[in-house]
Amino acid sequence: MRTHAVAIVGSGPSGFYAAGALLDAEDPPVRVDMFDRLATPWGLVRAGVAPDHPKIKSVSTQYEKIAAQPGFRFFGHVCLGEDVTVDELLERYDAVIYAVGSQTERRLGIPGEDRLGSLASVDFVGWYNGHPDYADLEPDLGASRAVVIGAGNVALDVARMLLLTEDELRGTDTADHAVDVLTASGVREVVVCGRRGPAEAAFTTTELRELDDLPGLAVVVDPAQVPDAAGDADLPKATRRNVELFRKWADRGDGTGDRRMEFRFLRSPVAILGDGEDGPVTGVELGINRLETDDEGRVRPVDTGERETLECGVLLRAVGYRGVALPGVPFDEATGTIPHTEGRIEGREREYVVGWIKRGPTGIIGTNRKDANETVRGLLADLAAGTREDATIASAEEVEQWLSQRCPDLVDLDGWEAIDAHERAAGQDGGRPRRKVVDRTAFMALVREQARAQ
Numbered sequence: 292m293r294t295h296a297v298a299i300v301g302s303g304p305s306g307f308y309a310a311g312a313l314l315d316a317e318d319p320p321v322r323v324d325m326f327d328r329l330a331t332p333w334g335l336v337r338a339g340v341a342p343d344h345p346k347i348k349s350v351s352t353q354y355e356k357i358a359a360q361p362g363f364r365f366f367g368h369v370c371l372g373e374d375v376t377v378d379e380l381l382e383r384y385d386a387v388i389y390a391v392g393s394q395t396e397r398r399l400g401i402p403g404e405d406r407l408g409s410l411a412s413v414d415f416v417g418w419y420n421g422h423p424d425y426a427d428l429e430p431d432l433g434a435s436r437a438v439v440i441g442a443g444n445v446a447l448d449v450a451r452m453l454l455l456t457e458d459e460l461r462g463t464d465t466a467d468h469a470v471d472v473l474t475a476s477g478v479r480e481v482v483v484c485g486r487r488g489p490a491e492a493a494f495t496t497t498e499l500r501e502l503d504d505l506p507g508l509a510v511v512v513d514p515a516q517v518p519d520a521a522g523d524a525d526l527p528k529a530t531r532r533n534v535e536l537f538r539k540w541a542d543r544g545d546g547t548g549d550r551r552m553e554f555r556f557l558r559s560p561v562a563i564l565g566d567g568e569d570g571p572v573t574g575v576e577l578g579i580n581r582l583e584t585d586d587e588g589r590v591r592p593v594d595t596g597e598r599e600t601l602e603c604g605v606l607l608r609a610v611g612y613r614g615v616a617l618p619g620v621p622f623d624e625a626t627g628t629i630p631h632t633e634g635r636i637e638g639r640e641r642e643y644v645v646g647w648i649k650r651g652p653t654g655i656i657g658t659n660r661k662d663a664n665e666t667v668r669g670l671l672a673d674l675a676a677g678t679r680e681d682a683t684i685a686s687a688e689e690v691e692q693w694l695s696q697r698c699p700d701l702v703d704l705d706g707w708e709a710i711d712a713h714e715r716a717a718g719q720d721g722g723r724p725r726r727k728v729v730d731r732t733a734f735m736a737l738v739r740e741q742a743r744a745q
């Protein structure tokens with residue numbers, strides 16, 4: 292049986308797990324071309340996961356092993372929808388897998404959301420992680436208090452990043468521009484607001500626990516907001532562990548420390564405040580909720596009508612990521628995902644989906660492996676069924692020729708490895724895993740230097 296060719300659009304965890312599963316297949320054998328709109332692979336492992344979590348980021352070594360396998364190629368600076376179209380890929384490959392993740396944020400839909408200083412976590416996370424799209428964000432962190440809206444791990448990441456000391460930041464791969472702003476920041480207090488209670492929050496216990504490892508950080512919770520121990524037995528294990536932690540912090544009182552992270556539950560933002568229509572953020576008006584359990588057992592926040600105002604100079608919105616439609620690909624606006632059955636895109640042949648754009652922005656990195664395996668199983672079965680056995684697909688050389696004409700800033704695997712080596716070497720002096728390059732011209736200078744040296 293001939294070697295089949297599969298294009299994977301997106302080089303985050305889901306794209307790599309799909310590539311790994313495809314390259315492991317022997318019947319039929321498959322080669323993989325992986326595309327990304329950025330010069331650099333690994334998606335949110337590079338541009339999302341917090342820089343002070345190097346262990347989690349080191350999952351990238353798995354992706355390096357996949358990339359080193361015969362039959363794998365990487366093409367960076369190729370954006371589906373801008374540089375190439377779906378039809379052009381389908382003309383050249385037996386199958387196409389979309390692994391583009393969730394590229395934007397969910398909105399709060401409240402007045403003042405677009406004021407200067409009201410930042411989407413997507414932008415802020417991209418900024419401190421050196422994502423080229425957000426390098427120019429220039430957040431003003433002059434005020435002493437920041438508010439984070441959201442009760443999940445992304446909210447916790449941005450809250451923690453705002454409070455890390457210079458020492459804690461220096462050993463990380465935080466982008467240089469962000470290290471400069473964060474170390475000069477005036478923020479000493481971050482208030483994290485969740486619309487429901489501690490038992491309903493989506494933080495994982497591991498992420499919460501590590502707050503205790505940050506010297507000089509006082510974690511503050513109002514005891515009145517934490518359910519009492521009598522109800523603990525009814526809670527699932529993970530929830531109980533979280534509630535116990537919040538109770539410990541509540542019992543400890545205000546604590547001492549020059550930095551303070553407060554969790555304020557049962558709060559929904561109703562307006563982001565500032566001078567006039569579009570003056571910068573000066574505070575947030577919060578609605579106070581009570582909890583109600585509906586007929587299906589879901590705990591819902593209900594507005595009591597009471598309000599409180601919290602002054603702040605910056606407000607981070609961390610209420611979830613959201614998928615973006617790809618031109619020419621079906622899209623469900625309600626869920627922000629591509630409709631599919633077990634990874635096969637509905638109403639399409641030879642088009643498949645994996646990762647966050649398949650199931651929405653949930654789960655941990657490892658969840659994408661199971662998810663990608665499901666899709667690849669179906670894809671391989673379809674290939675084995677031989678529907679395209681006689682099709683003429685482009686050879687590896689033809690694809691390369693087409694791309695190099697189409698995309699003047701093309702970055703291949705050698706180009707990325709040159710960027711990677713440069714970043715790691717540049718980080719060595721400061722004891723950092725890498726010093727990130729964030730600018731397209733600088734990426735291309737490294738790629739061209741590597742090509743000349745070959």
Ligand SMILES: Cc1cc2nc3c(=O)[nH]c(=O)nc-3n(C[C@H](O)[C@H](O)[C@H](O)COP(=O)(O)OP(=O)(O)OC[C@H]3O[C@@H](n4cnc5c(N)ncnc54)[C@H](O)[C@@H]3O)c2cc1C
Nearest residue numbers: 301303304305328334335339370371391392646647655656
């Ligand atoms: C802030 C943050 C922190 C996180 N921290 C953790 C953590 O600590 N631990 C953990 O287990 N999980 C964490 N996660 C979750 C984890 O990052 C995701 O599960 C995972 O990245 C999803 O993988 P994906 O491949 O679907 O999408 P992504 O990782 O987003 O990858 C998508 C890729 O597609 C590319 N792309 C997008 N559009 C196009 C296009 N049109 N053409 C070409 N390429 C395109 C993007 O550039 C990107 O490289 C975190 C997520 C976020 C947002």
